[in-house]
Amino acid sequence: MTPVARMVMLNLRTVAPYRCQCLAVFAVVVLLFVNRPVALVPTLVLLFTATMAAYPFNVGDKARLETLYATLPLARRSVLFGHYGWALACYLCTVIAGTALALLLARLQSVPLGGRTLAAVLTLSWGTFAVNVAVQFPLFTRYGYTRVSVLSTVLPLAFLAMLVVRLHLSLASARSWLPWTWPVGAAMIVASAAVAMTLDRRRVHPRL
Amino acid sequence: MRVVLSNGAGAPLYQQIKDQVGAAILSGDLAEGSALPSVRALARDLRISIITTTRAYAELAAEGFIATVPGKGAYVLPLDSALVREQLLRKVEDGLQTALDAARQAGLRRDDLIQMLDGLIAAAHLEEVRS
Amino acid sequence: MSNLAFALRGVNAAVSGTFALREVSFELPSGYVMGLIGANGAGKTTAIRCLLGMRAIDGGEIELLGHPVPGPVALRQEVGVVLDHTYLVGDWRLAQVERALRPFYERWDGDRYRGLLDEFGLDLRAKVKDLSRGMAIKLTIAVALSHHARLLVFDEPTSGLDPVARDELVGIIGDFLLDAGHSVLFSTHITTDLDRVGDYLTLIHDGRIVRTGTKDDILDAYRIVRAGPDDLNDLVGVELIGVRRTSTVTQALVCTDEAGLLGADVLIEPPSLEEIAVHIGAPAGRRKETV
Numbered sequence: 001m002t003p004v005a006r007m008v009m010l011n012l013r014t015v016a017p018y019r020c021q022c023l024a025v026f027a028v029v030v031l032l033f034v035n036r037p038v039a040l041v042p043t044l045v046l047l048f049t050a051t052m053a054a055y056p057f058n059v060g061d062k063a064r065l066e067t068l069y070a071t072l073p074l075a076r077r078s079v080l081f082g083h084y085g086w087a088l089a090c091y092l093c094t095v096i097a098g099t100a101l102a103l104l105l106a107r108l109q110s111v112p113l114g115g116r117t118l119a120a121v122l123t124l125s126w127g128t129f130a131v132n133v134a135v136q137f138p139l140f141t142r143y144g145y146t147r148v149s150v151l152s153t154v155l156p157l158a159f160l161a162m163l164v165v166r167l168h169l170s171l172a173s174a175r176s177w178l179p180w181t182w183p184v185g186a187a188m189i190v191a192s193a194a195v196a197m198t199l200d201r202r203r204v205h206p207r208l
Numbered sequence: 209m210r211v212v213l214s215n216g217a218g219a220p221l222y223q224q225i226k227d228q229v230g231a232a233i234l235s236g237d238l239a240e241g242s243a244l245p246s247v248r249a250l251a252r253d254l255r256i257s258i259i260t261t262t263r264a265y266a267e268l269a270a271e272g273f274i275a276t277v278p279g280k281g282a283y284v285l286p287l288d289s290a291l292v293r294e295q296l297l298r299k300v301e302d303g304l305q306t307a308l309d310a311a312r313q314a315g316l317r318r319d320d321l322i323q324m325l326d327g328l329i330a331a332a333h334l335e336e337v338r339s
Numbered sequence: 340m341s342n343l344a345f346a347l348r349g350v351n352a353a354v355s356g357t358f359a360l361r362e363v364s365f366e367l368p369s370g371y372v373m374g375l376i377g378a379n380g381a382g383k384t385t386a387i388r389c390l391l392g393m394r395a396i397d398g399g400e401i402e403l404l405g406h407p408v409p410g411p412v413a414l415r416q417e418v419g420v421v422l423d424h425t426y427l428v429g430d431w432r433l434a435q436v437e438r439a440l441r442p443f444y445e446r447w448d449g450d451r452y453r454g455l456l457d458e459f460g461l462d463l464r465a466k467v468k469d470l471s472r473g474m475a476i477k478l479t480i481a482v483a484l485s486h487h488a489r490l491l492v493f494d495e496p497t498s499g500l501d502p503v504a505r506d507e508l509v510g511i512i513g514d515f516l517l518d519a520g521h522s523v524l525f526s527t528h529i530t531t532d533l534d535r536v537g538d539y540l541t542l543i544h545d546g547r548i549v550r551t552g553t554k555d556d557i558l559d560a561y562r563i564v565r566a567g568p569d570d571l572n573d574l575v576g577v578e579l580i581g582v583r584r585t586s587t588v589t590q591a592l593v594c595t596d597e598a599g600l601l602g603a604d605v606l607i608e609p610p611s612l613e614e615i616a617v618h619i620g621a622p623a624g625r626r627k628e629t630v
Contacts, residue, residue, distance in 0.1 A: 006442045013439040017430035059428055067426035070393050072443045073415040221535075251536075252513035258371060259538045259553055 003074060007082020008089060011056040014065065022052055026094075030101060037105040037113060038121060041098040045125040049094045050132045050153070053087035057145035080196050083137060084189065091129045095122065123181045130185030132156045134192035142199040209244060210237075213254060221256055225264035233273050233284055234296070244274060244282040271295050343402065344369045344490055344522030345390055351398035352389055358546055359385040363399070365541040365551040370519040372512060374533035374554075375526035376612075377543035378620035383526040386543065387494050390524075391420065404490060416445055419483020421493045425475045429468030433461060433478065437485075444486035452485040473504030480511060491515060493525045497532050509536055528620075530612040540612075542619055549619050554612075562598045563610040563618075565590045576600055581618030592618035 001009070015022065026048050033040040060066060069079045099118070106113035136152040211228050213221055232238040245253065247261040254261070265282055268274045272295065276282040311321055346366035352359050360382050367373040377383050388394045390401060392408045401408040404417055427436055433456060441447045456463060459477040461470070470478060476496050483491055491512070497505045513536065515521050525533065533540065533554070541551040550557055564571070564579075571579060571589050577600050579591035592615060598607050610618075 001442065009442060010439055013431075013435065014428055016435070017428065063428045064424060064426045065428070067422065067424075070391075071415060071418075071420045071426070072440070073412050074443060075412045246517075248517045248519065252510075252517060255509060255513065256535045257538045257554060258516065259555065 003078035004081045004085050007074065007078050008085040011082060011086040012089075014059050015052065015055045018055065018059070022048075022055070025051055026097075034105060035109065037102040037109070037111055038117060040102040040105070041095060041121050042125045042128055044094050044098040045091065045129050046132070049087075049090050049129055050136075050156075052090040052094075053133060054136060054140065054145065054149070054152075056083060056086060057140040058149070061145040076200060077197065080141065080200060081193065083141075084133065084193055087129075087133045087137070091126075095125060120178055123178045126185050127181040128156075128160065130181075130188045131159055134188040135159065138192055138196040138199050141196045142202075211250070211254060213256070222260045222264040222267070225250075225254075225261065226267055229264070229268060230271075230273055230295075233287065236287075238284050240284055240286045242284050244284065246281040342369045343367060344371075344373075344404065345524070346402040347386065347390060347399065348401070349399035350386075350389060350396050350401060352385055352394065352396050354385065360389065360396075361546045363543070363546070363548050365548055366402075367522055367524065367539055369522050370516065371538035372516060372523040372525060372533075372536060373539040373541060374530075374537040375524060375541050375543060376528065376530060376533070376616050377526075378528055378616075381543045381620065382546040383528075383543060384494055385546075387492060387524070387526060391418065391492065416486065417489040419480065419486075419488035419491045421476055421479045421483070421491065421496050423495045423498060425467060425470070425479070427467045427478075429466065431467050432464050433467070434463045436467065436478070436482065440482060440486075446487045448485050448487070452481055455481040455484055472499045473501070473507070476500070476504075476508065477511070484515070489521055491521075491523045493523070493527075495527055496525070497527060497529055505532060512536065528616070530616045534612050537612075542615070544619050557615065558609060558612065560595055561592050561610050561615055562595050562607045563590065563614050564593055564598065564601060564605050564607050566605040570604060571601075574601070581621035583618075583621075 026044070029044050029047055030040065033043055056065075069076075099122070102121075103113060103118075105111075135156045139148045139152045139155075209229070210232065211225055213224050219227070229238070229244070238244075244250075244265075247265055248258055251258040251261045265274065265276055269276050269282070272285060274282045275285050307321070316324075344367045348364050348366075350360055350363040352363075363382070363386060365373075375383050375386065385394070389396050390403060390408065392401075392403070392410065392414075395409075403410060403414060406414055408414075428439075431439065437447075437449065437452050441449070453463065456478075459474070459481060461474055461478060461481070467475070467478070480491070496508060500508070509532070512523055512525070515523065525537075527533065537554045539552065540554050540557050542549040542557070550560060552560075561580075566589050568584060568586055568589055571582070571591060577593055577597045579593060582589065582591040592610060593601070601607065
């Protein structure tokens, strides 16, 4: 296992004691969107994935896990990339489970959920995820979860809302540029990781 | 091996160890060739510094009581080695000197002293016969 | 490859503009326990952070287990760090602690971990957050021993521990040092921890090393002097450290080689480690009087 993979596993184990709460969030979103399967996956990514991805920072702040990372034979780079890796893993799991559920619900309710709609929905999800992670993670790295948790939740939402307003989004009109979301989102995440690395060097050292 | 340290006694800890181990060797409680705990094991048992036990063993080795084998520990040397004999002779001399000083203060003469010495030897002999 | 557990040479470290460590130099030969003694804020924790590569230094050099610091991340395989707080997820059970940490260590001995928890009286099903301070320290030690750490670094481990727990800790350290390849750094402001078992001591005050060496050397280097309330004035060539004057007695620490200059009317005797620490750590106003 590579160091980054080990860090992802460590994040999984960090969050594991709270799996019931996390699954509850998942269940609530599903219940709320039971009748709107088309919007299920993006909402899950917005609410559930964002929470899950940030969880290690949340727990880490309270448990002072930064000290643990500093004592483990684990390079700083691996810690940061491991956080991003964890976020990606959360995204993938959410999308897989969410899409399966959405398809099932759509079929049960005879709601059309064809290939094109699904692609658009998945693309939107990726965009949401990318914006979330790209904005939040450098902030978490530099300031810790507790100090910026509210701000970092609001910022991405504001960014997205601004985009929506600006572009008067509706699925039909967006279809032309929607595919760009994938590479742009990926680039945002990569850039975010680089920024996080830089900020990390200037970080106020954890209270060891 | 029995080492009982006193916090209150004036003698430094390494000295106490030296004295007790030396006395045990001289009295035969620690037989020739028997293994002593390593300096680290002794330090652990007595809850004192390793440097203290190392010093005690080093001085015991210098005086011919024990031999240390690096990495293995220490063992008791035969009592009749020349160094130990020299130690014992020095002890006798010191003891006699102390007795002499006290005798001078008490105003005893040579004959009184010799009488006391004979008496002590006789008493010791009786003790040996009884046990 | 040197046989030093670690060495700091001329280390300077600045914290927000002021120097937390100034020309700090001390080292420990492998196989012994060093006590790092100083008042709160003297620089002990900063020195430890620098030693472990957890913070950068602004000058000097550091060597840890034969490697320069900052060194390879793999160096942490051999170091166990015990701090005054736990740094594990509170809701982990002790069995989960092993599952979480094990993948990072090349030589993790699971049997040893479980055996140590048993020996320390810790339940595998207990949660980290439910451990008392003494138990939490034992857990961290169990983790360190399970990955075959060669160097244990304790930062104020005994603050908040009752005497029984402190005594247990001394026993654990003694067992750890049975192996001459193991070393311990123990920072504390409680001198009684190291009174008997300390091999080497480093006294730190205000970010500077006051003295470092074997415990016997340090105890020999000072004398405690006591005299009347109006005595110990106008002394030439003698530095009185941490003078304390009351209406009945004046007490200070002096270097042994200056003690002879004190005159006949004073009581001079070897100090306890506590007295050395108290006088050296005395606040600036009281710290020194010289002529």
